[in-house]
Amino acid sequence: MDLVRFFVKRFLRLLLTVLIISTLIFFVIRIIPGDPALIIAGVDASAEDIQIIREKLGTDRSLPMQYLAWLYSIIRFDFGNSMISGESVTKLIFERFPLTLTLALMGISIGILVAIPLGVMSAVKRWSLWDYFGLVFSQAGMAIPSFWLGMVLLLLFAVKIPIFPLFGSETFAHYILPALSLGFGRAAVILRLARASMVEELSKEYVITARAKGLTETMVKYKHALKNALLPVITITGIELGYMLGGAIIIEQVFSLPGLGRLFLFGIYQRDFTLIQGGVVFVAIVFSMINFLADILYSVVNPKIRVE
Amino acid sequence: MMAENQALLKVENLGVCFTHGAMKAHALRGIDLSFYREEIHGLVGESGSGKTVTSTCIIGLLPSPPGEYTSGRILFDGVDLLGLSQAEMRTYRGRKIAMVFQEPSKYLNPAFKIGEQITEMLKLHLDMNKEQARQRAIELLGLVGLGKDGRVLDSYPHELSGGMKQRAMIAIAISCNPEFLIADEPTTALDVTLQLQILRLIKKLKDLLGMGVLFISHDLGVVKEVADRVSVIYAGRIVESSTKGMLFENPLHPYTKLLMASIPDARKRGQRLATIPGRVPDADATPSGCAFHPRCPLADERCKTENPELKGKENGHAAACHHAGESWNI
Numbered sequence: 001m002d003l004v005r006f007f008v009k010r011f012l013r014l015l016l017t018v019l020i021i022s023t024l025i026f027f028v029i030r031i032i033p034g035d036p037a038l039i040i041a042g043v044d045a046s047a048e049d050i051q052i053i054r055e056k057l058g059t060d061r062s063l064p065m066q067y068l069a070w071l072y073s074i075i076r077f078d079f080g081n082s083m084i085s086g087e088s089v090t091k092l093i094f095e096r097f098p099l100t101l102t103l104a105l106m107g108i109s110i111g112i113l114v115a116i117p118l119g120v121m122s123a124v125k126r127w128s129l130w131d132y133f134g135l136v137f138s139q140a141g142m143a144i145p146s147f148w149l150g151m152v153l154l155l156l157f158a159v160k161i162p163i164f165p166l167f168g169s170e171t172f173a174h175y176i177l178p179a180l181s182l183g184f185g186r187a188a189v190i191l192r193l194a195r196a197s198m199v200e201e202l203s204k205e206y207v208i209t210a211r212a213k214g215l216t217e218t219m220v221k222y223k224h225a226l227k228n229a230l231l232p233v234i235t236i237t238g239i240e241l242g243y244m245l246g247g248a249i250i251i252e253q254v255f256s257l258p259g260l261g262r263l264f265l266f267g268i269y270q271r272d273f274t275l276i277q278g279g280v281v282f283v284a285i286v287f288s289m290i291n292f293l294a295d296i297l298y299s300v301v302n303p304k305i306r307v308e
Numbered sequence: 309m310m311a312e313n314q315a316l317l318k319v320e321n322l323g324v325c326f327t328h329g330a331m332k333a334h335a336l337r338g339i340d341l342s343f344y345r346e347e348i349h350g351l352v353g354e355s356g357s358g359k360t361v362t363s364t365c366i367i368g369l370l371p372s373p374p375g376e377y378t379s380g381r382i383l384f385d386g387v388d389l390l391g392l393s394q395a396e397m398r399t400y401r402g403r404k405i406a407m408v409f410q411e412p413s414k415y416l417n418p419a420f421k422i423g424e425q426i427t428e429m430l431k432l433h434l435d436m437n438k439e440q441a442r443q444r445a446i447e448l449l450g451l452v453g454l455g456k457d458g459r460v461l462d463s464y465p466h467e468l469s470g471g472m473k474q475r476a477m478i479a480i481a482i483s484c485n486p487e488f489l490i491a492d493e494p495t496t497a498l499d500v501t502l503q504l505q506i507l508r509l510i511k512k513l514k515d516l517l518g519m520g521v522l523f524i525s526h527d528l529g530v531v532k533e534v535a536d537r538v539s540v541i542y543a544g545r546i547v548e549s550s551t552k553g554m555l556f557e558n559p560l561h562p563y564t565k566l567l568m569a570s571i572p573d574a575r576k577r578g579q580r581l582a583t584i585p586g587r588v589p590d591a592d593a594t595p596s597g598c599a600f601h602p603r604c605p606l607a608d609e610r611c612k613t614e615n616p617e618l619k620g621k622e623n624g625h626a627a628a629c630h631h632a633g634e635s636w637n638i
């Protein structure tokens with residue numbers, strides 16, 4: 001019962017977030033000086049040409065009408081056509097999305113599979129070799145810029161020792177180096193949090209209860225403390241994944257991958273307003289959805305959140 | 309009167325020291341306690357007197373370092389618990405010696421249902437399968453007054469009230485029919501009305517399961533309600549020990565007398581509540597001689613230099629005081 005109510009509440013919050021962001025984008029775009037119709041038409045265009053473009057864009061209508069039309073288009077997931085190529089923005093986004101999704105999932109997997117176990121072990125065996133290794137790993141992960149790591153990895157494992165392909169996105173192997181470069185820094189953040197969280201949980205009173213019950217140390221740590229320690233880790237992992245799904249502009253540039261990041265970057269270069277606004281709304285929706293899923297997962301692990 | 313050798317659990321001359329750098333804190337300075345089946349032994353003292361350290365030692369969870377045993381034994385069924393490895397001790401913990409803690413909301417794991425927190429012990433210690441464990445858990449909940457339908461099994465701790473949480477905590481503790489139960493201030497975090505219910509529950513379970521109980525409290529009033537035997541601890545030493553009747557009728561140690569005088573009493577309404585001046589000394593700075601002498605109204609030169617022995621064990625009422633039984637104007 002609690003879970004269903006929590007689910008509905010969080011879903012309404014998701015819708016509200018998307019609505020607020022869409023509204024913000026709508027007005028920000030309108031505040032930016034310059035009439036998009038003029039930009040499209042060019043300096044030499046006649047007044048009629050400009051009027052025709054305005055009608056096509058819908059900017060000839062009143063502001064409230066434009067706003068309603070905008071919200072309606074979001075509901076239909078139709079962000080209009082690119083002002084440069086004329087292609088559907090939705091189509092452009094969904095062409096690029098699988099690549100970004102693959103990259104993000106692989107990047108976050110590195111975070112989950114490496115950082116969480118390493119962080120938890122660091123906490124359990126504090127000030128041991130494990131912990132120092134984790135410390136070096138996370139310091140390096142936070143200090144090394146991902147583009148530099150990407151270039152070094154390319155140089156080492158695609159040029160000097162050609163194990164991985166230099167560019168392209170056809171096979172799984174193409175994604176390994178970019179995912180590593182992308183995931184390393186994220187993993188560092190997750191590791192620090194996992195360690196701090198586990199250290200805190202291990203000092204909680206219920207751990208004493210678990211020991212007093214005669215449970216083995218394995219059960220005390222990896223059942224009782226770990227389940228609680230994972231809570232903040234779930235939240236931060238969701239946020240990290242959300243960021244990655246917005247496209248990794250730098251990594252996509254380094255590895256010449258045609259992902260969302262590059263699509264939006266070129267949209268900005270070319271002042272493709274419809275593409276930019278569609279892109280921002282899309283990223284906002286994806287981000288909210290990931291957070292929503294993380295919240296649901298969180299509430300399964302920690303039922304207490306449902307009533308708070 | 310039960311003979312000494314029938315004791316279920318005996319703490320003998322137990323000494324514990326905590327080391328922090330160059331600082332040494334003697335938390336326990338040689339204490340003796342005997343626990344019998346079907347008997348609640350109250351251990352009373354102020355914060356920092358060594359009550360909780362005593363219980364931590366009995367259940368074998370003294371953090372070491374910084375804690376360290378300096379002397380003594382803890383005999384349970386003739387076995388010295390201090391000589392056991394952690395793996396051996398685990399077969400006692402929860403199975404034969406169980407513990408109930410002060411604040412159930414902190415000592416229950418918030419992420420697991422009550423059912424899981426009970427059944428994991430049954431599966432581990434009694435090799436029960438899932439269904440057997442669930443049946444037994446429902447039985448246990450009925451026993452502690454949490455309903456016979458087992459609805460609480462599927463509740464998380466945050467869904468229960470304070471009193472229910474403490475009942476659940478007790479259900480966990482008694483799940484494997486332990487022979488010895490440690491209750492460390494089990495009612496301190498509860499409302500007064502709930503306190504009495506929980507005290508009665510512990511008494512009932514003691515009779516039902518034949519457990520020996522160590523009941524720790526800072527509140528002599530609560531101990532009077534529940535205990536059969538009472539020991540008073542001060543600065544890591546037992547200063548007085550007796551059956552409840554004898555102790556409350558004729559307290560021998562001035563500290564015990566002062567503690568009794570500070571129990572609120574409806575008949576003394578309107579008067580100032582008596583307090584004991586000063587506070588318990590830190591364990592790294594225990595006064596010389598009798599540790600209580602700086603706060604004692606009867607203290608003389610001898611008390612400052614010579615530590616009194618616990619005398620009078622033969623007649624079942626022992627006190628560690630050079631002026632045992634002497635009276636003064638409180």
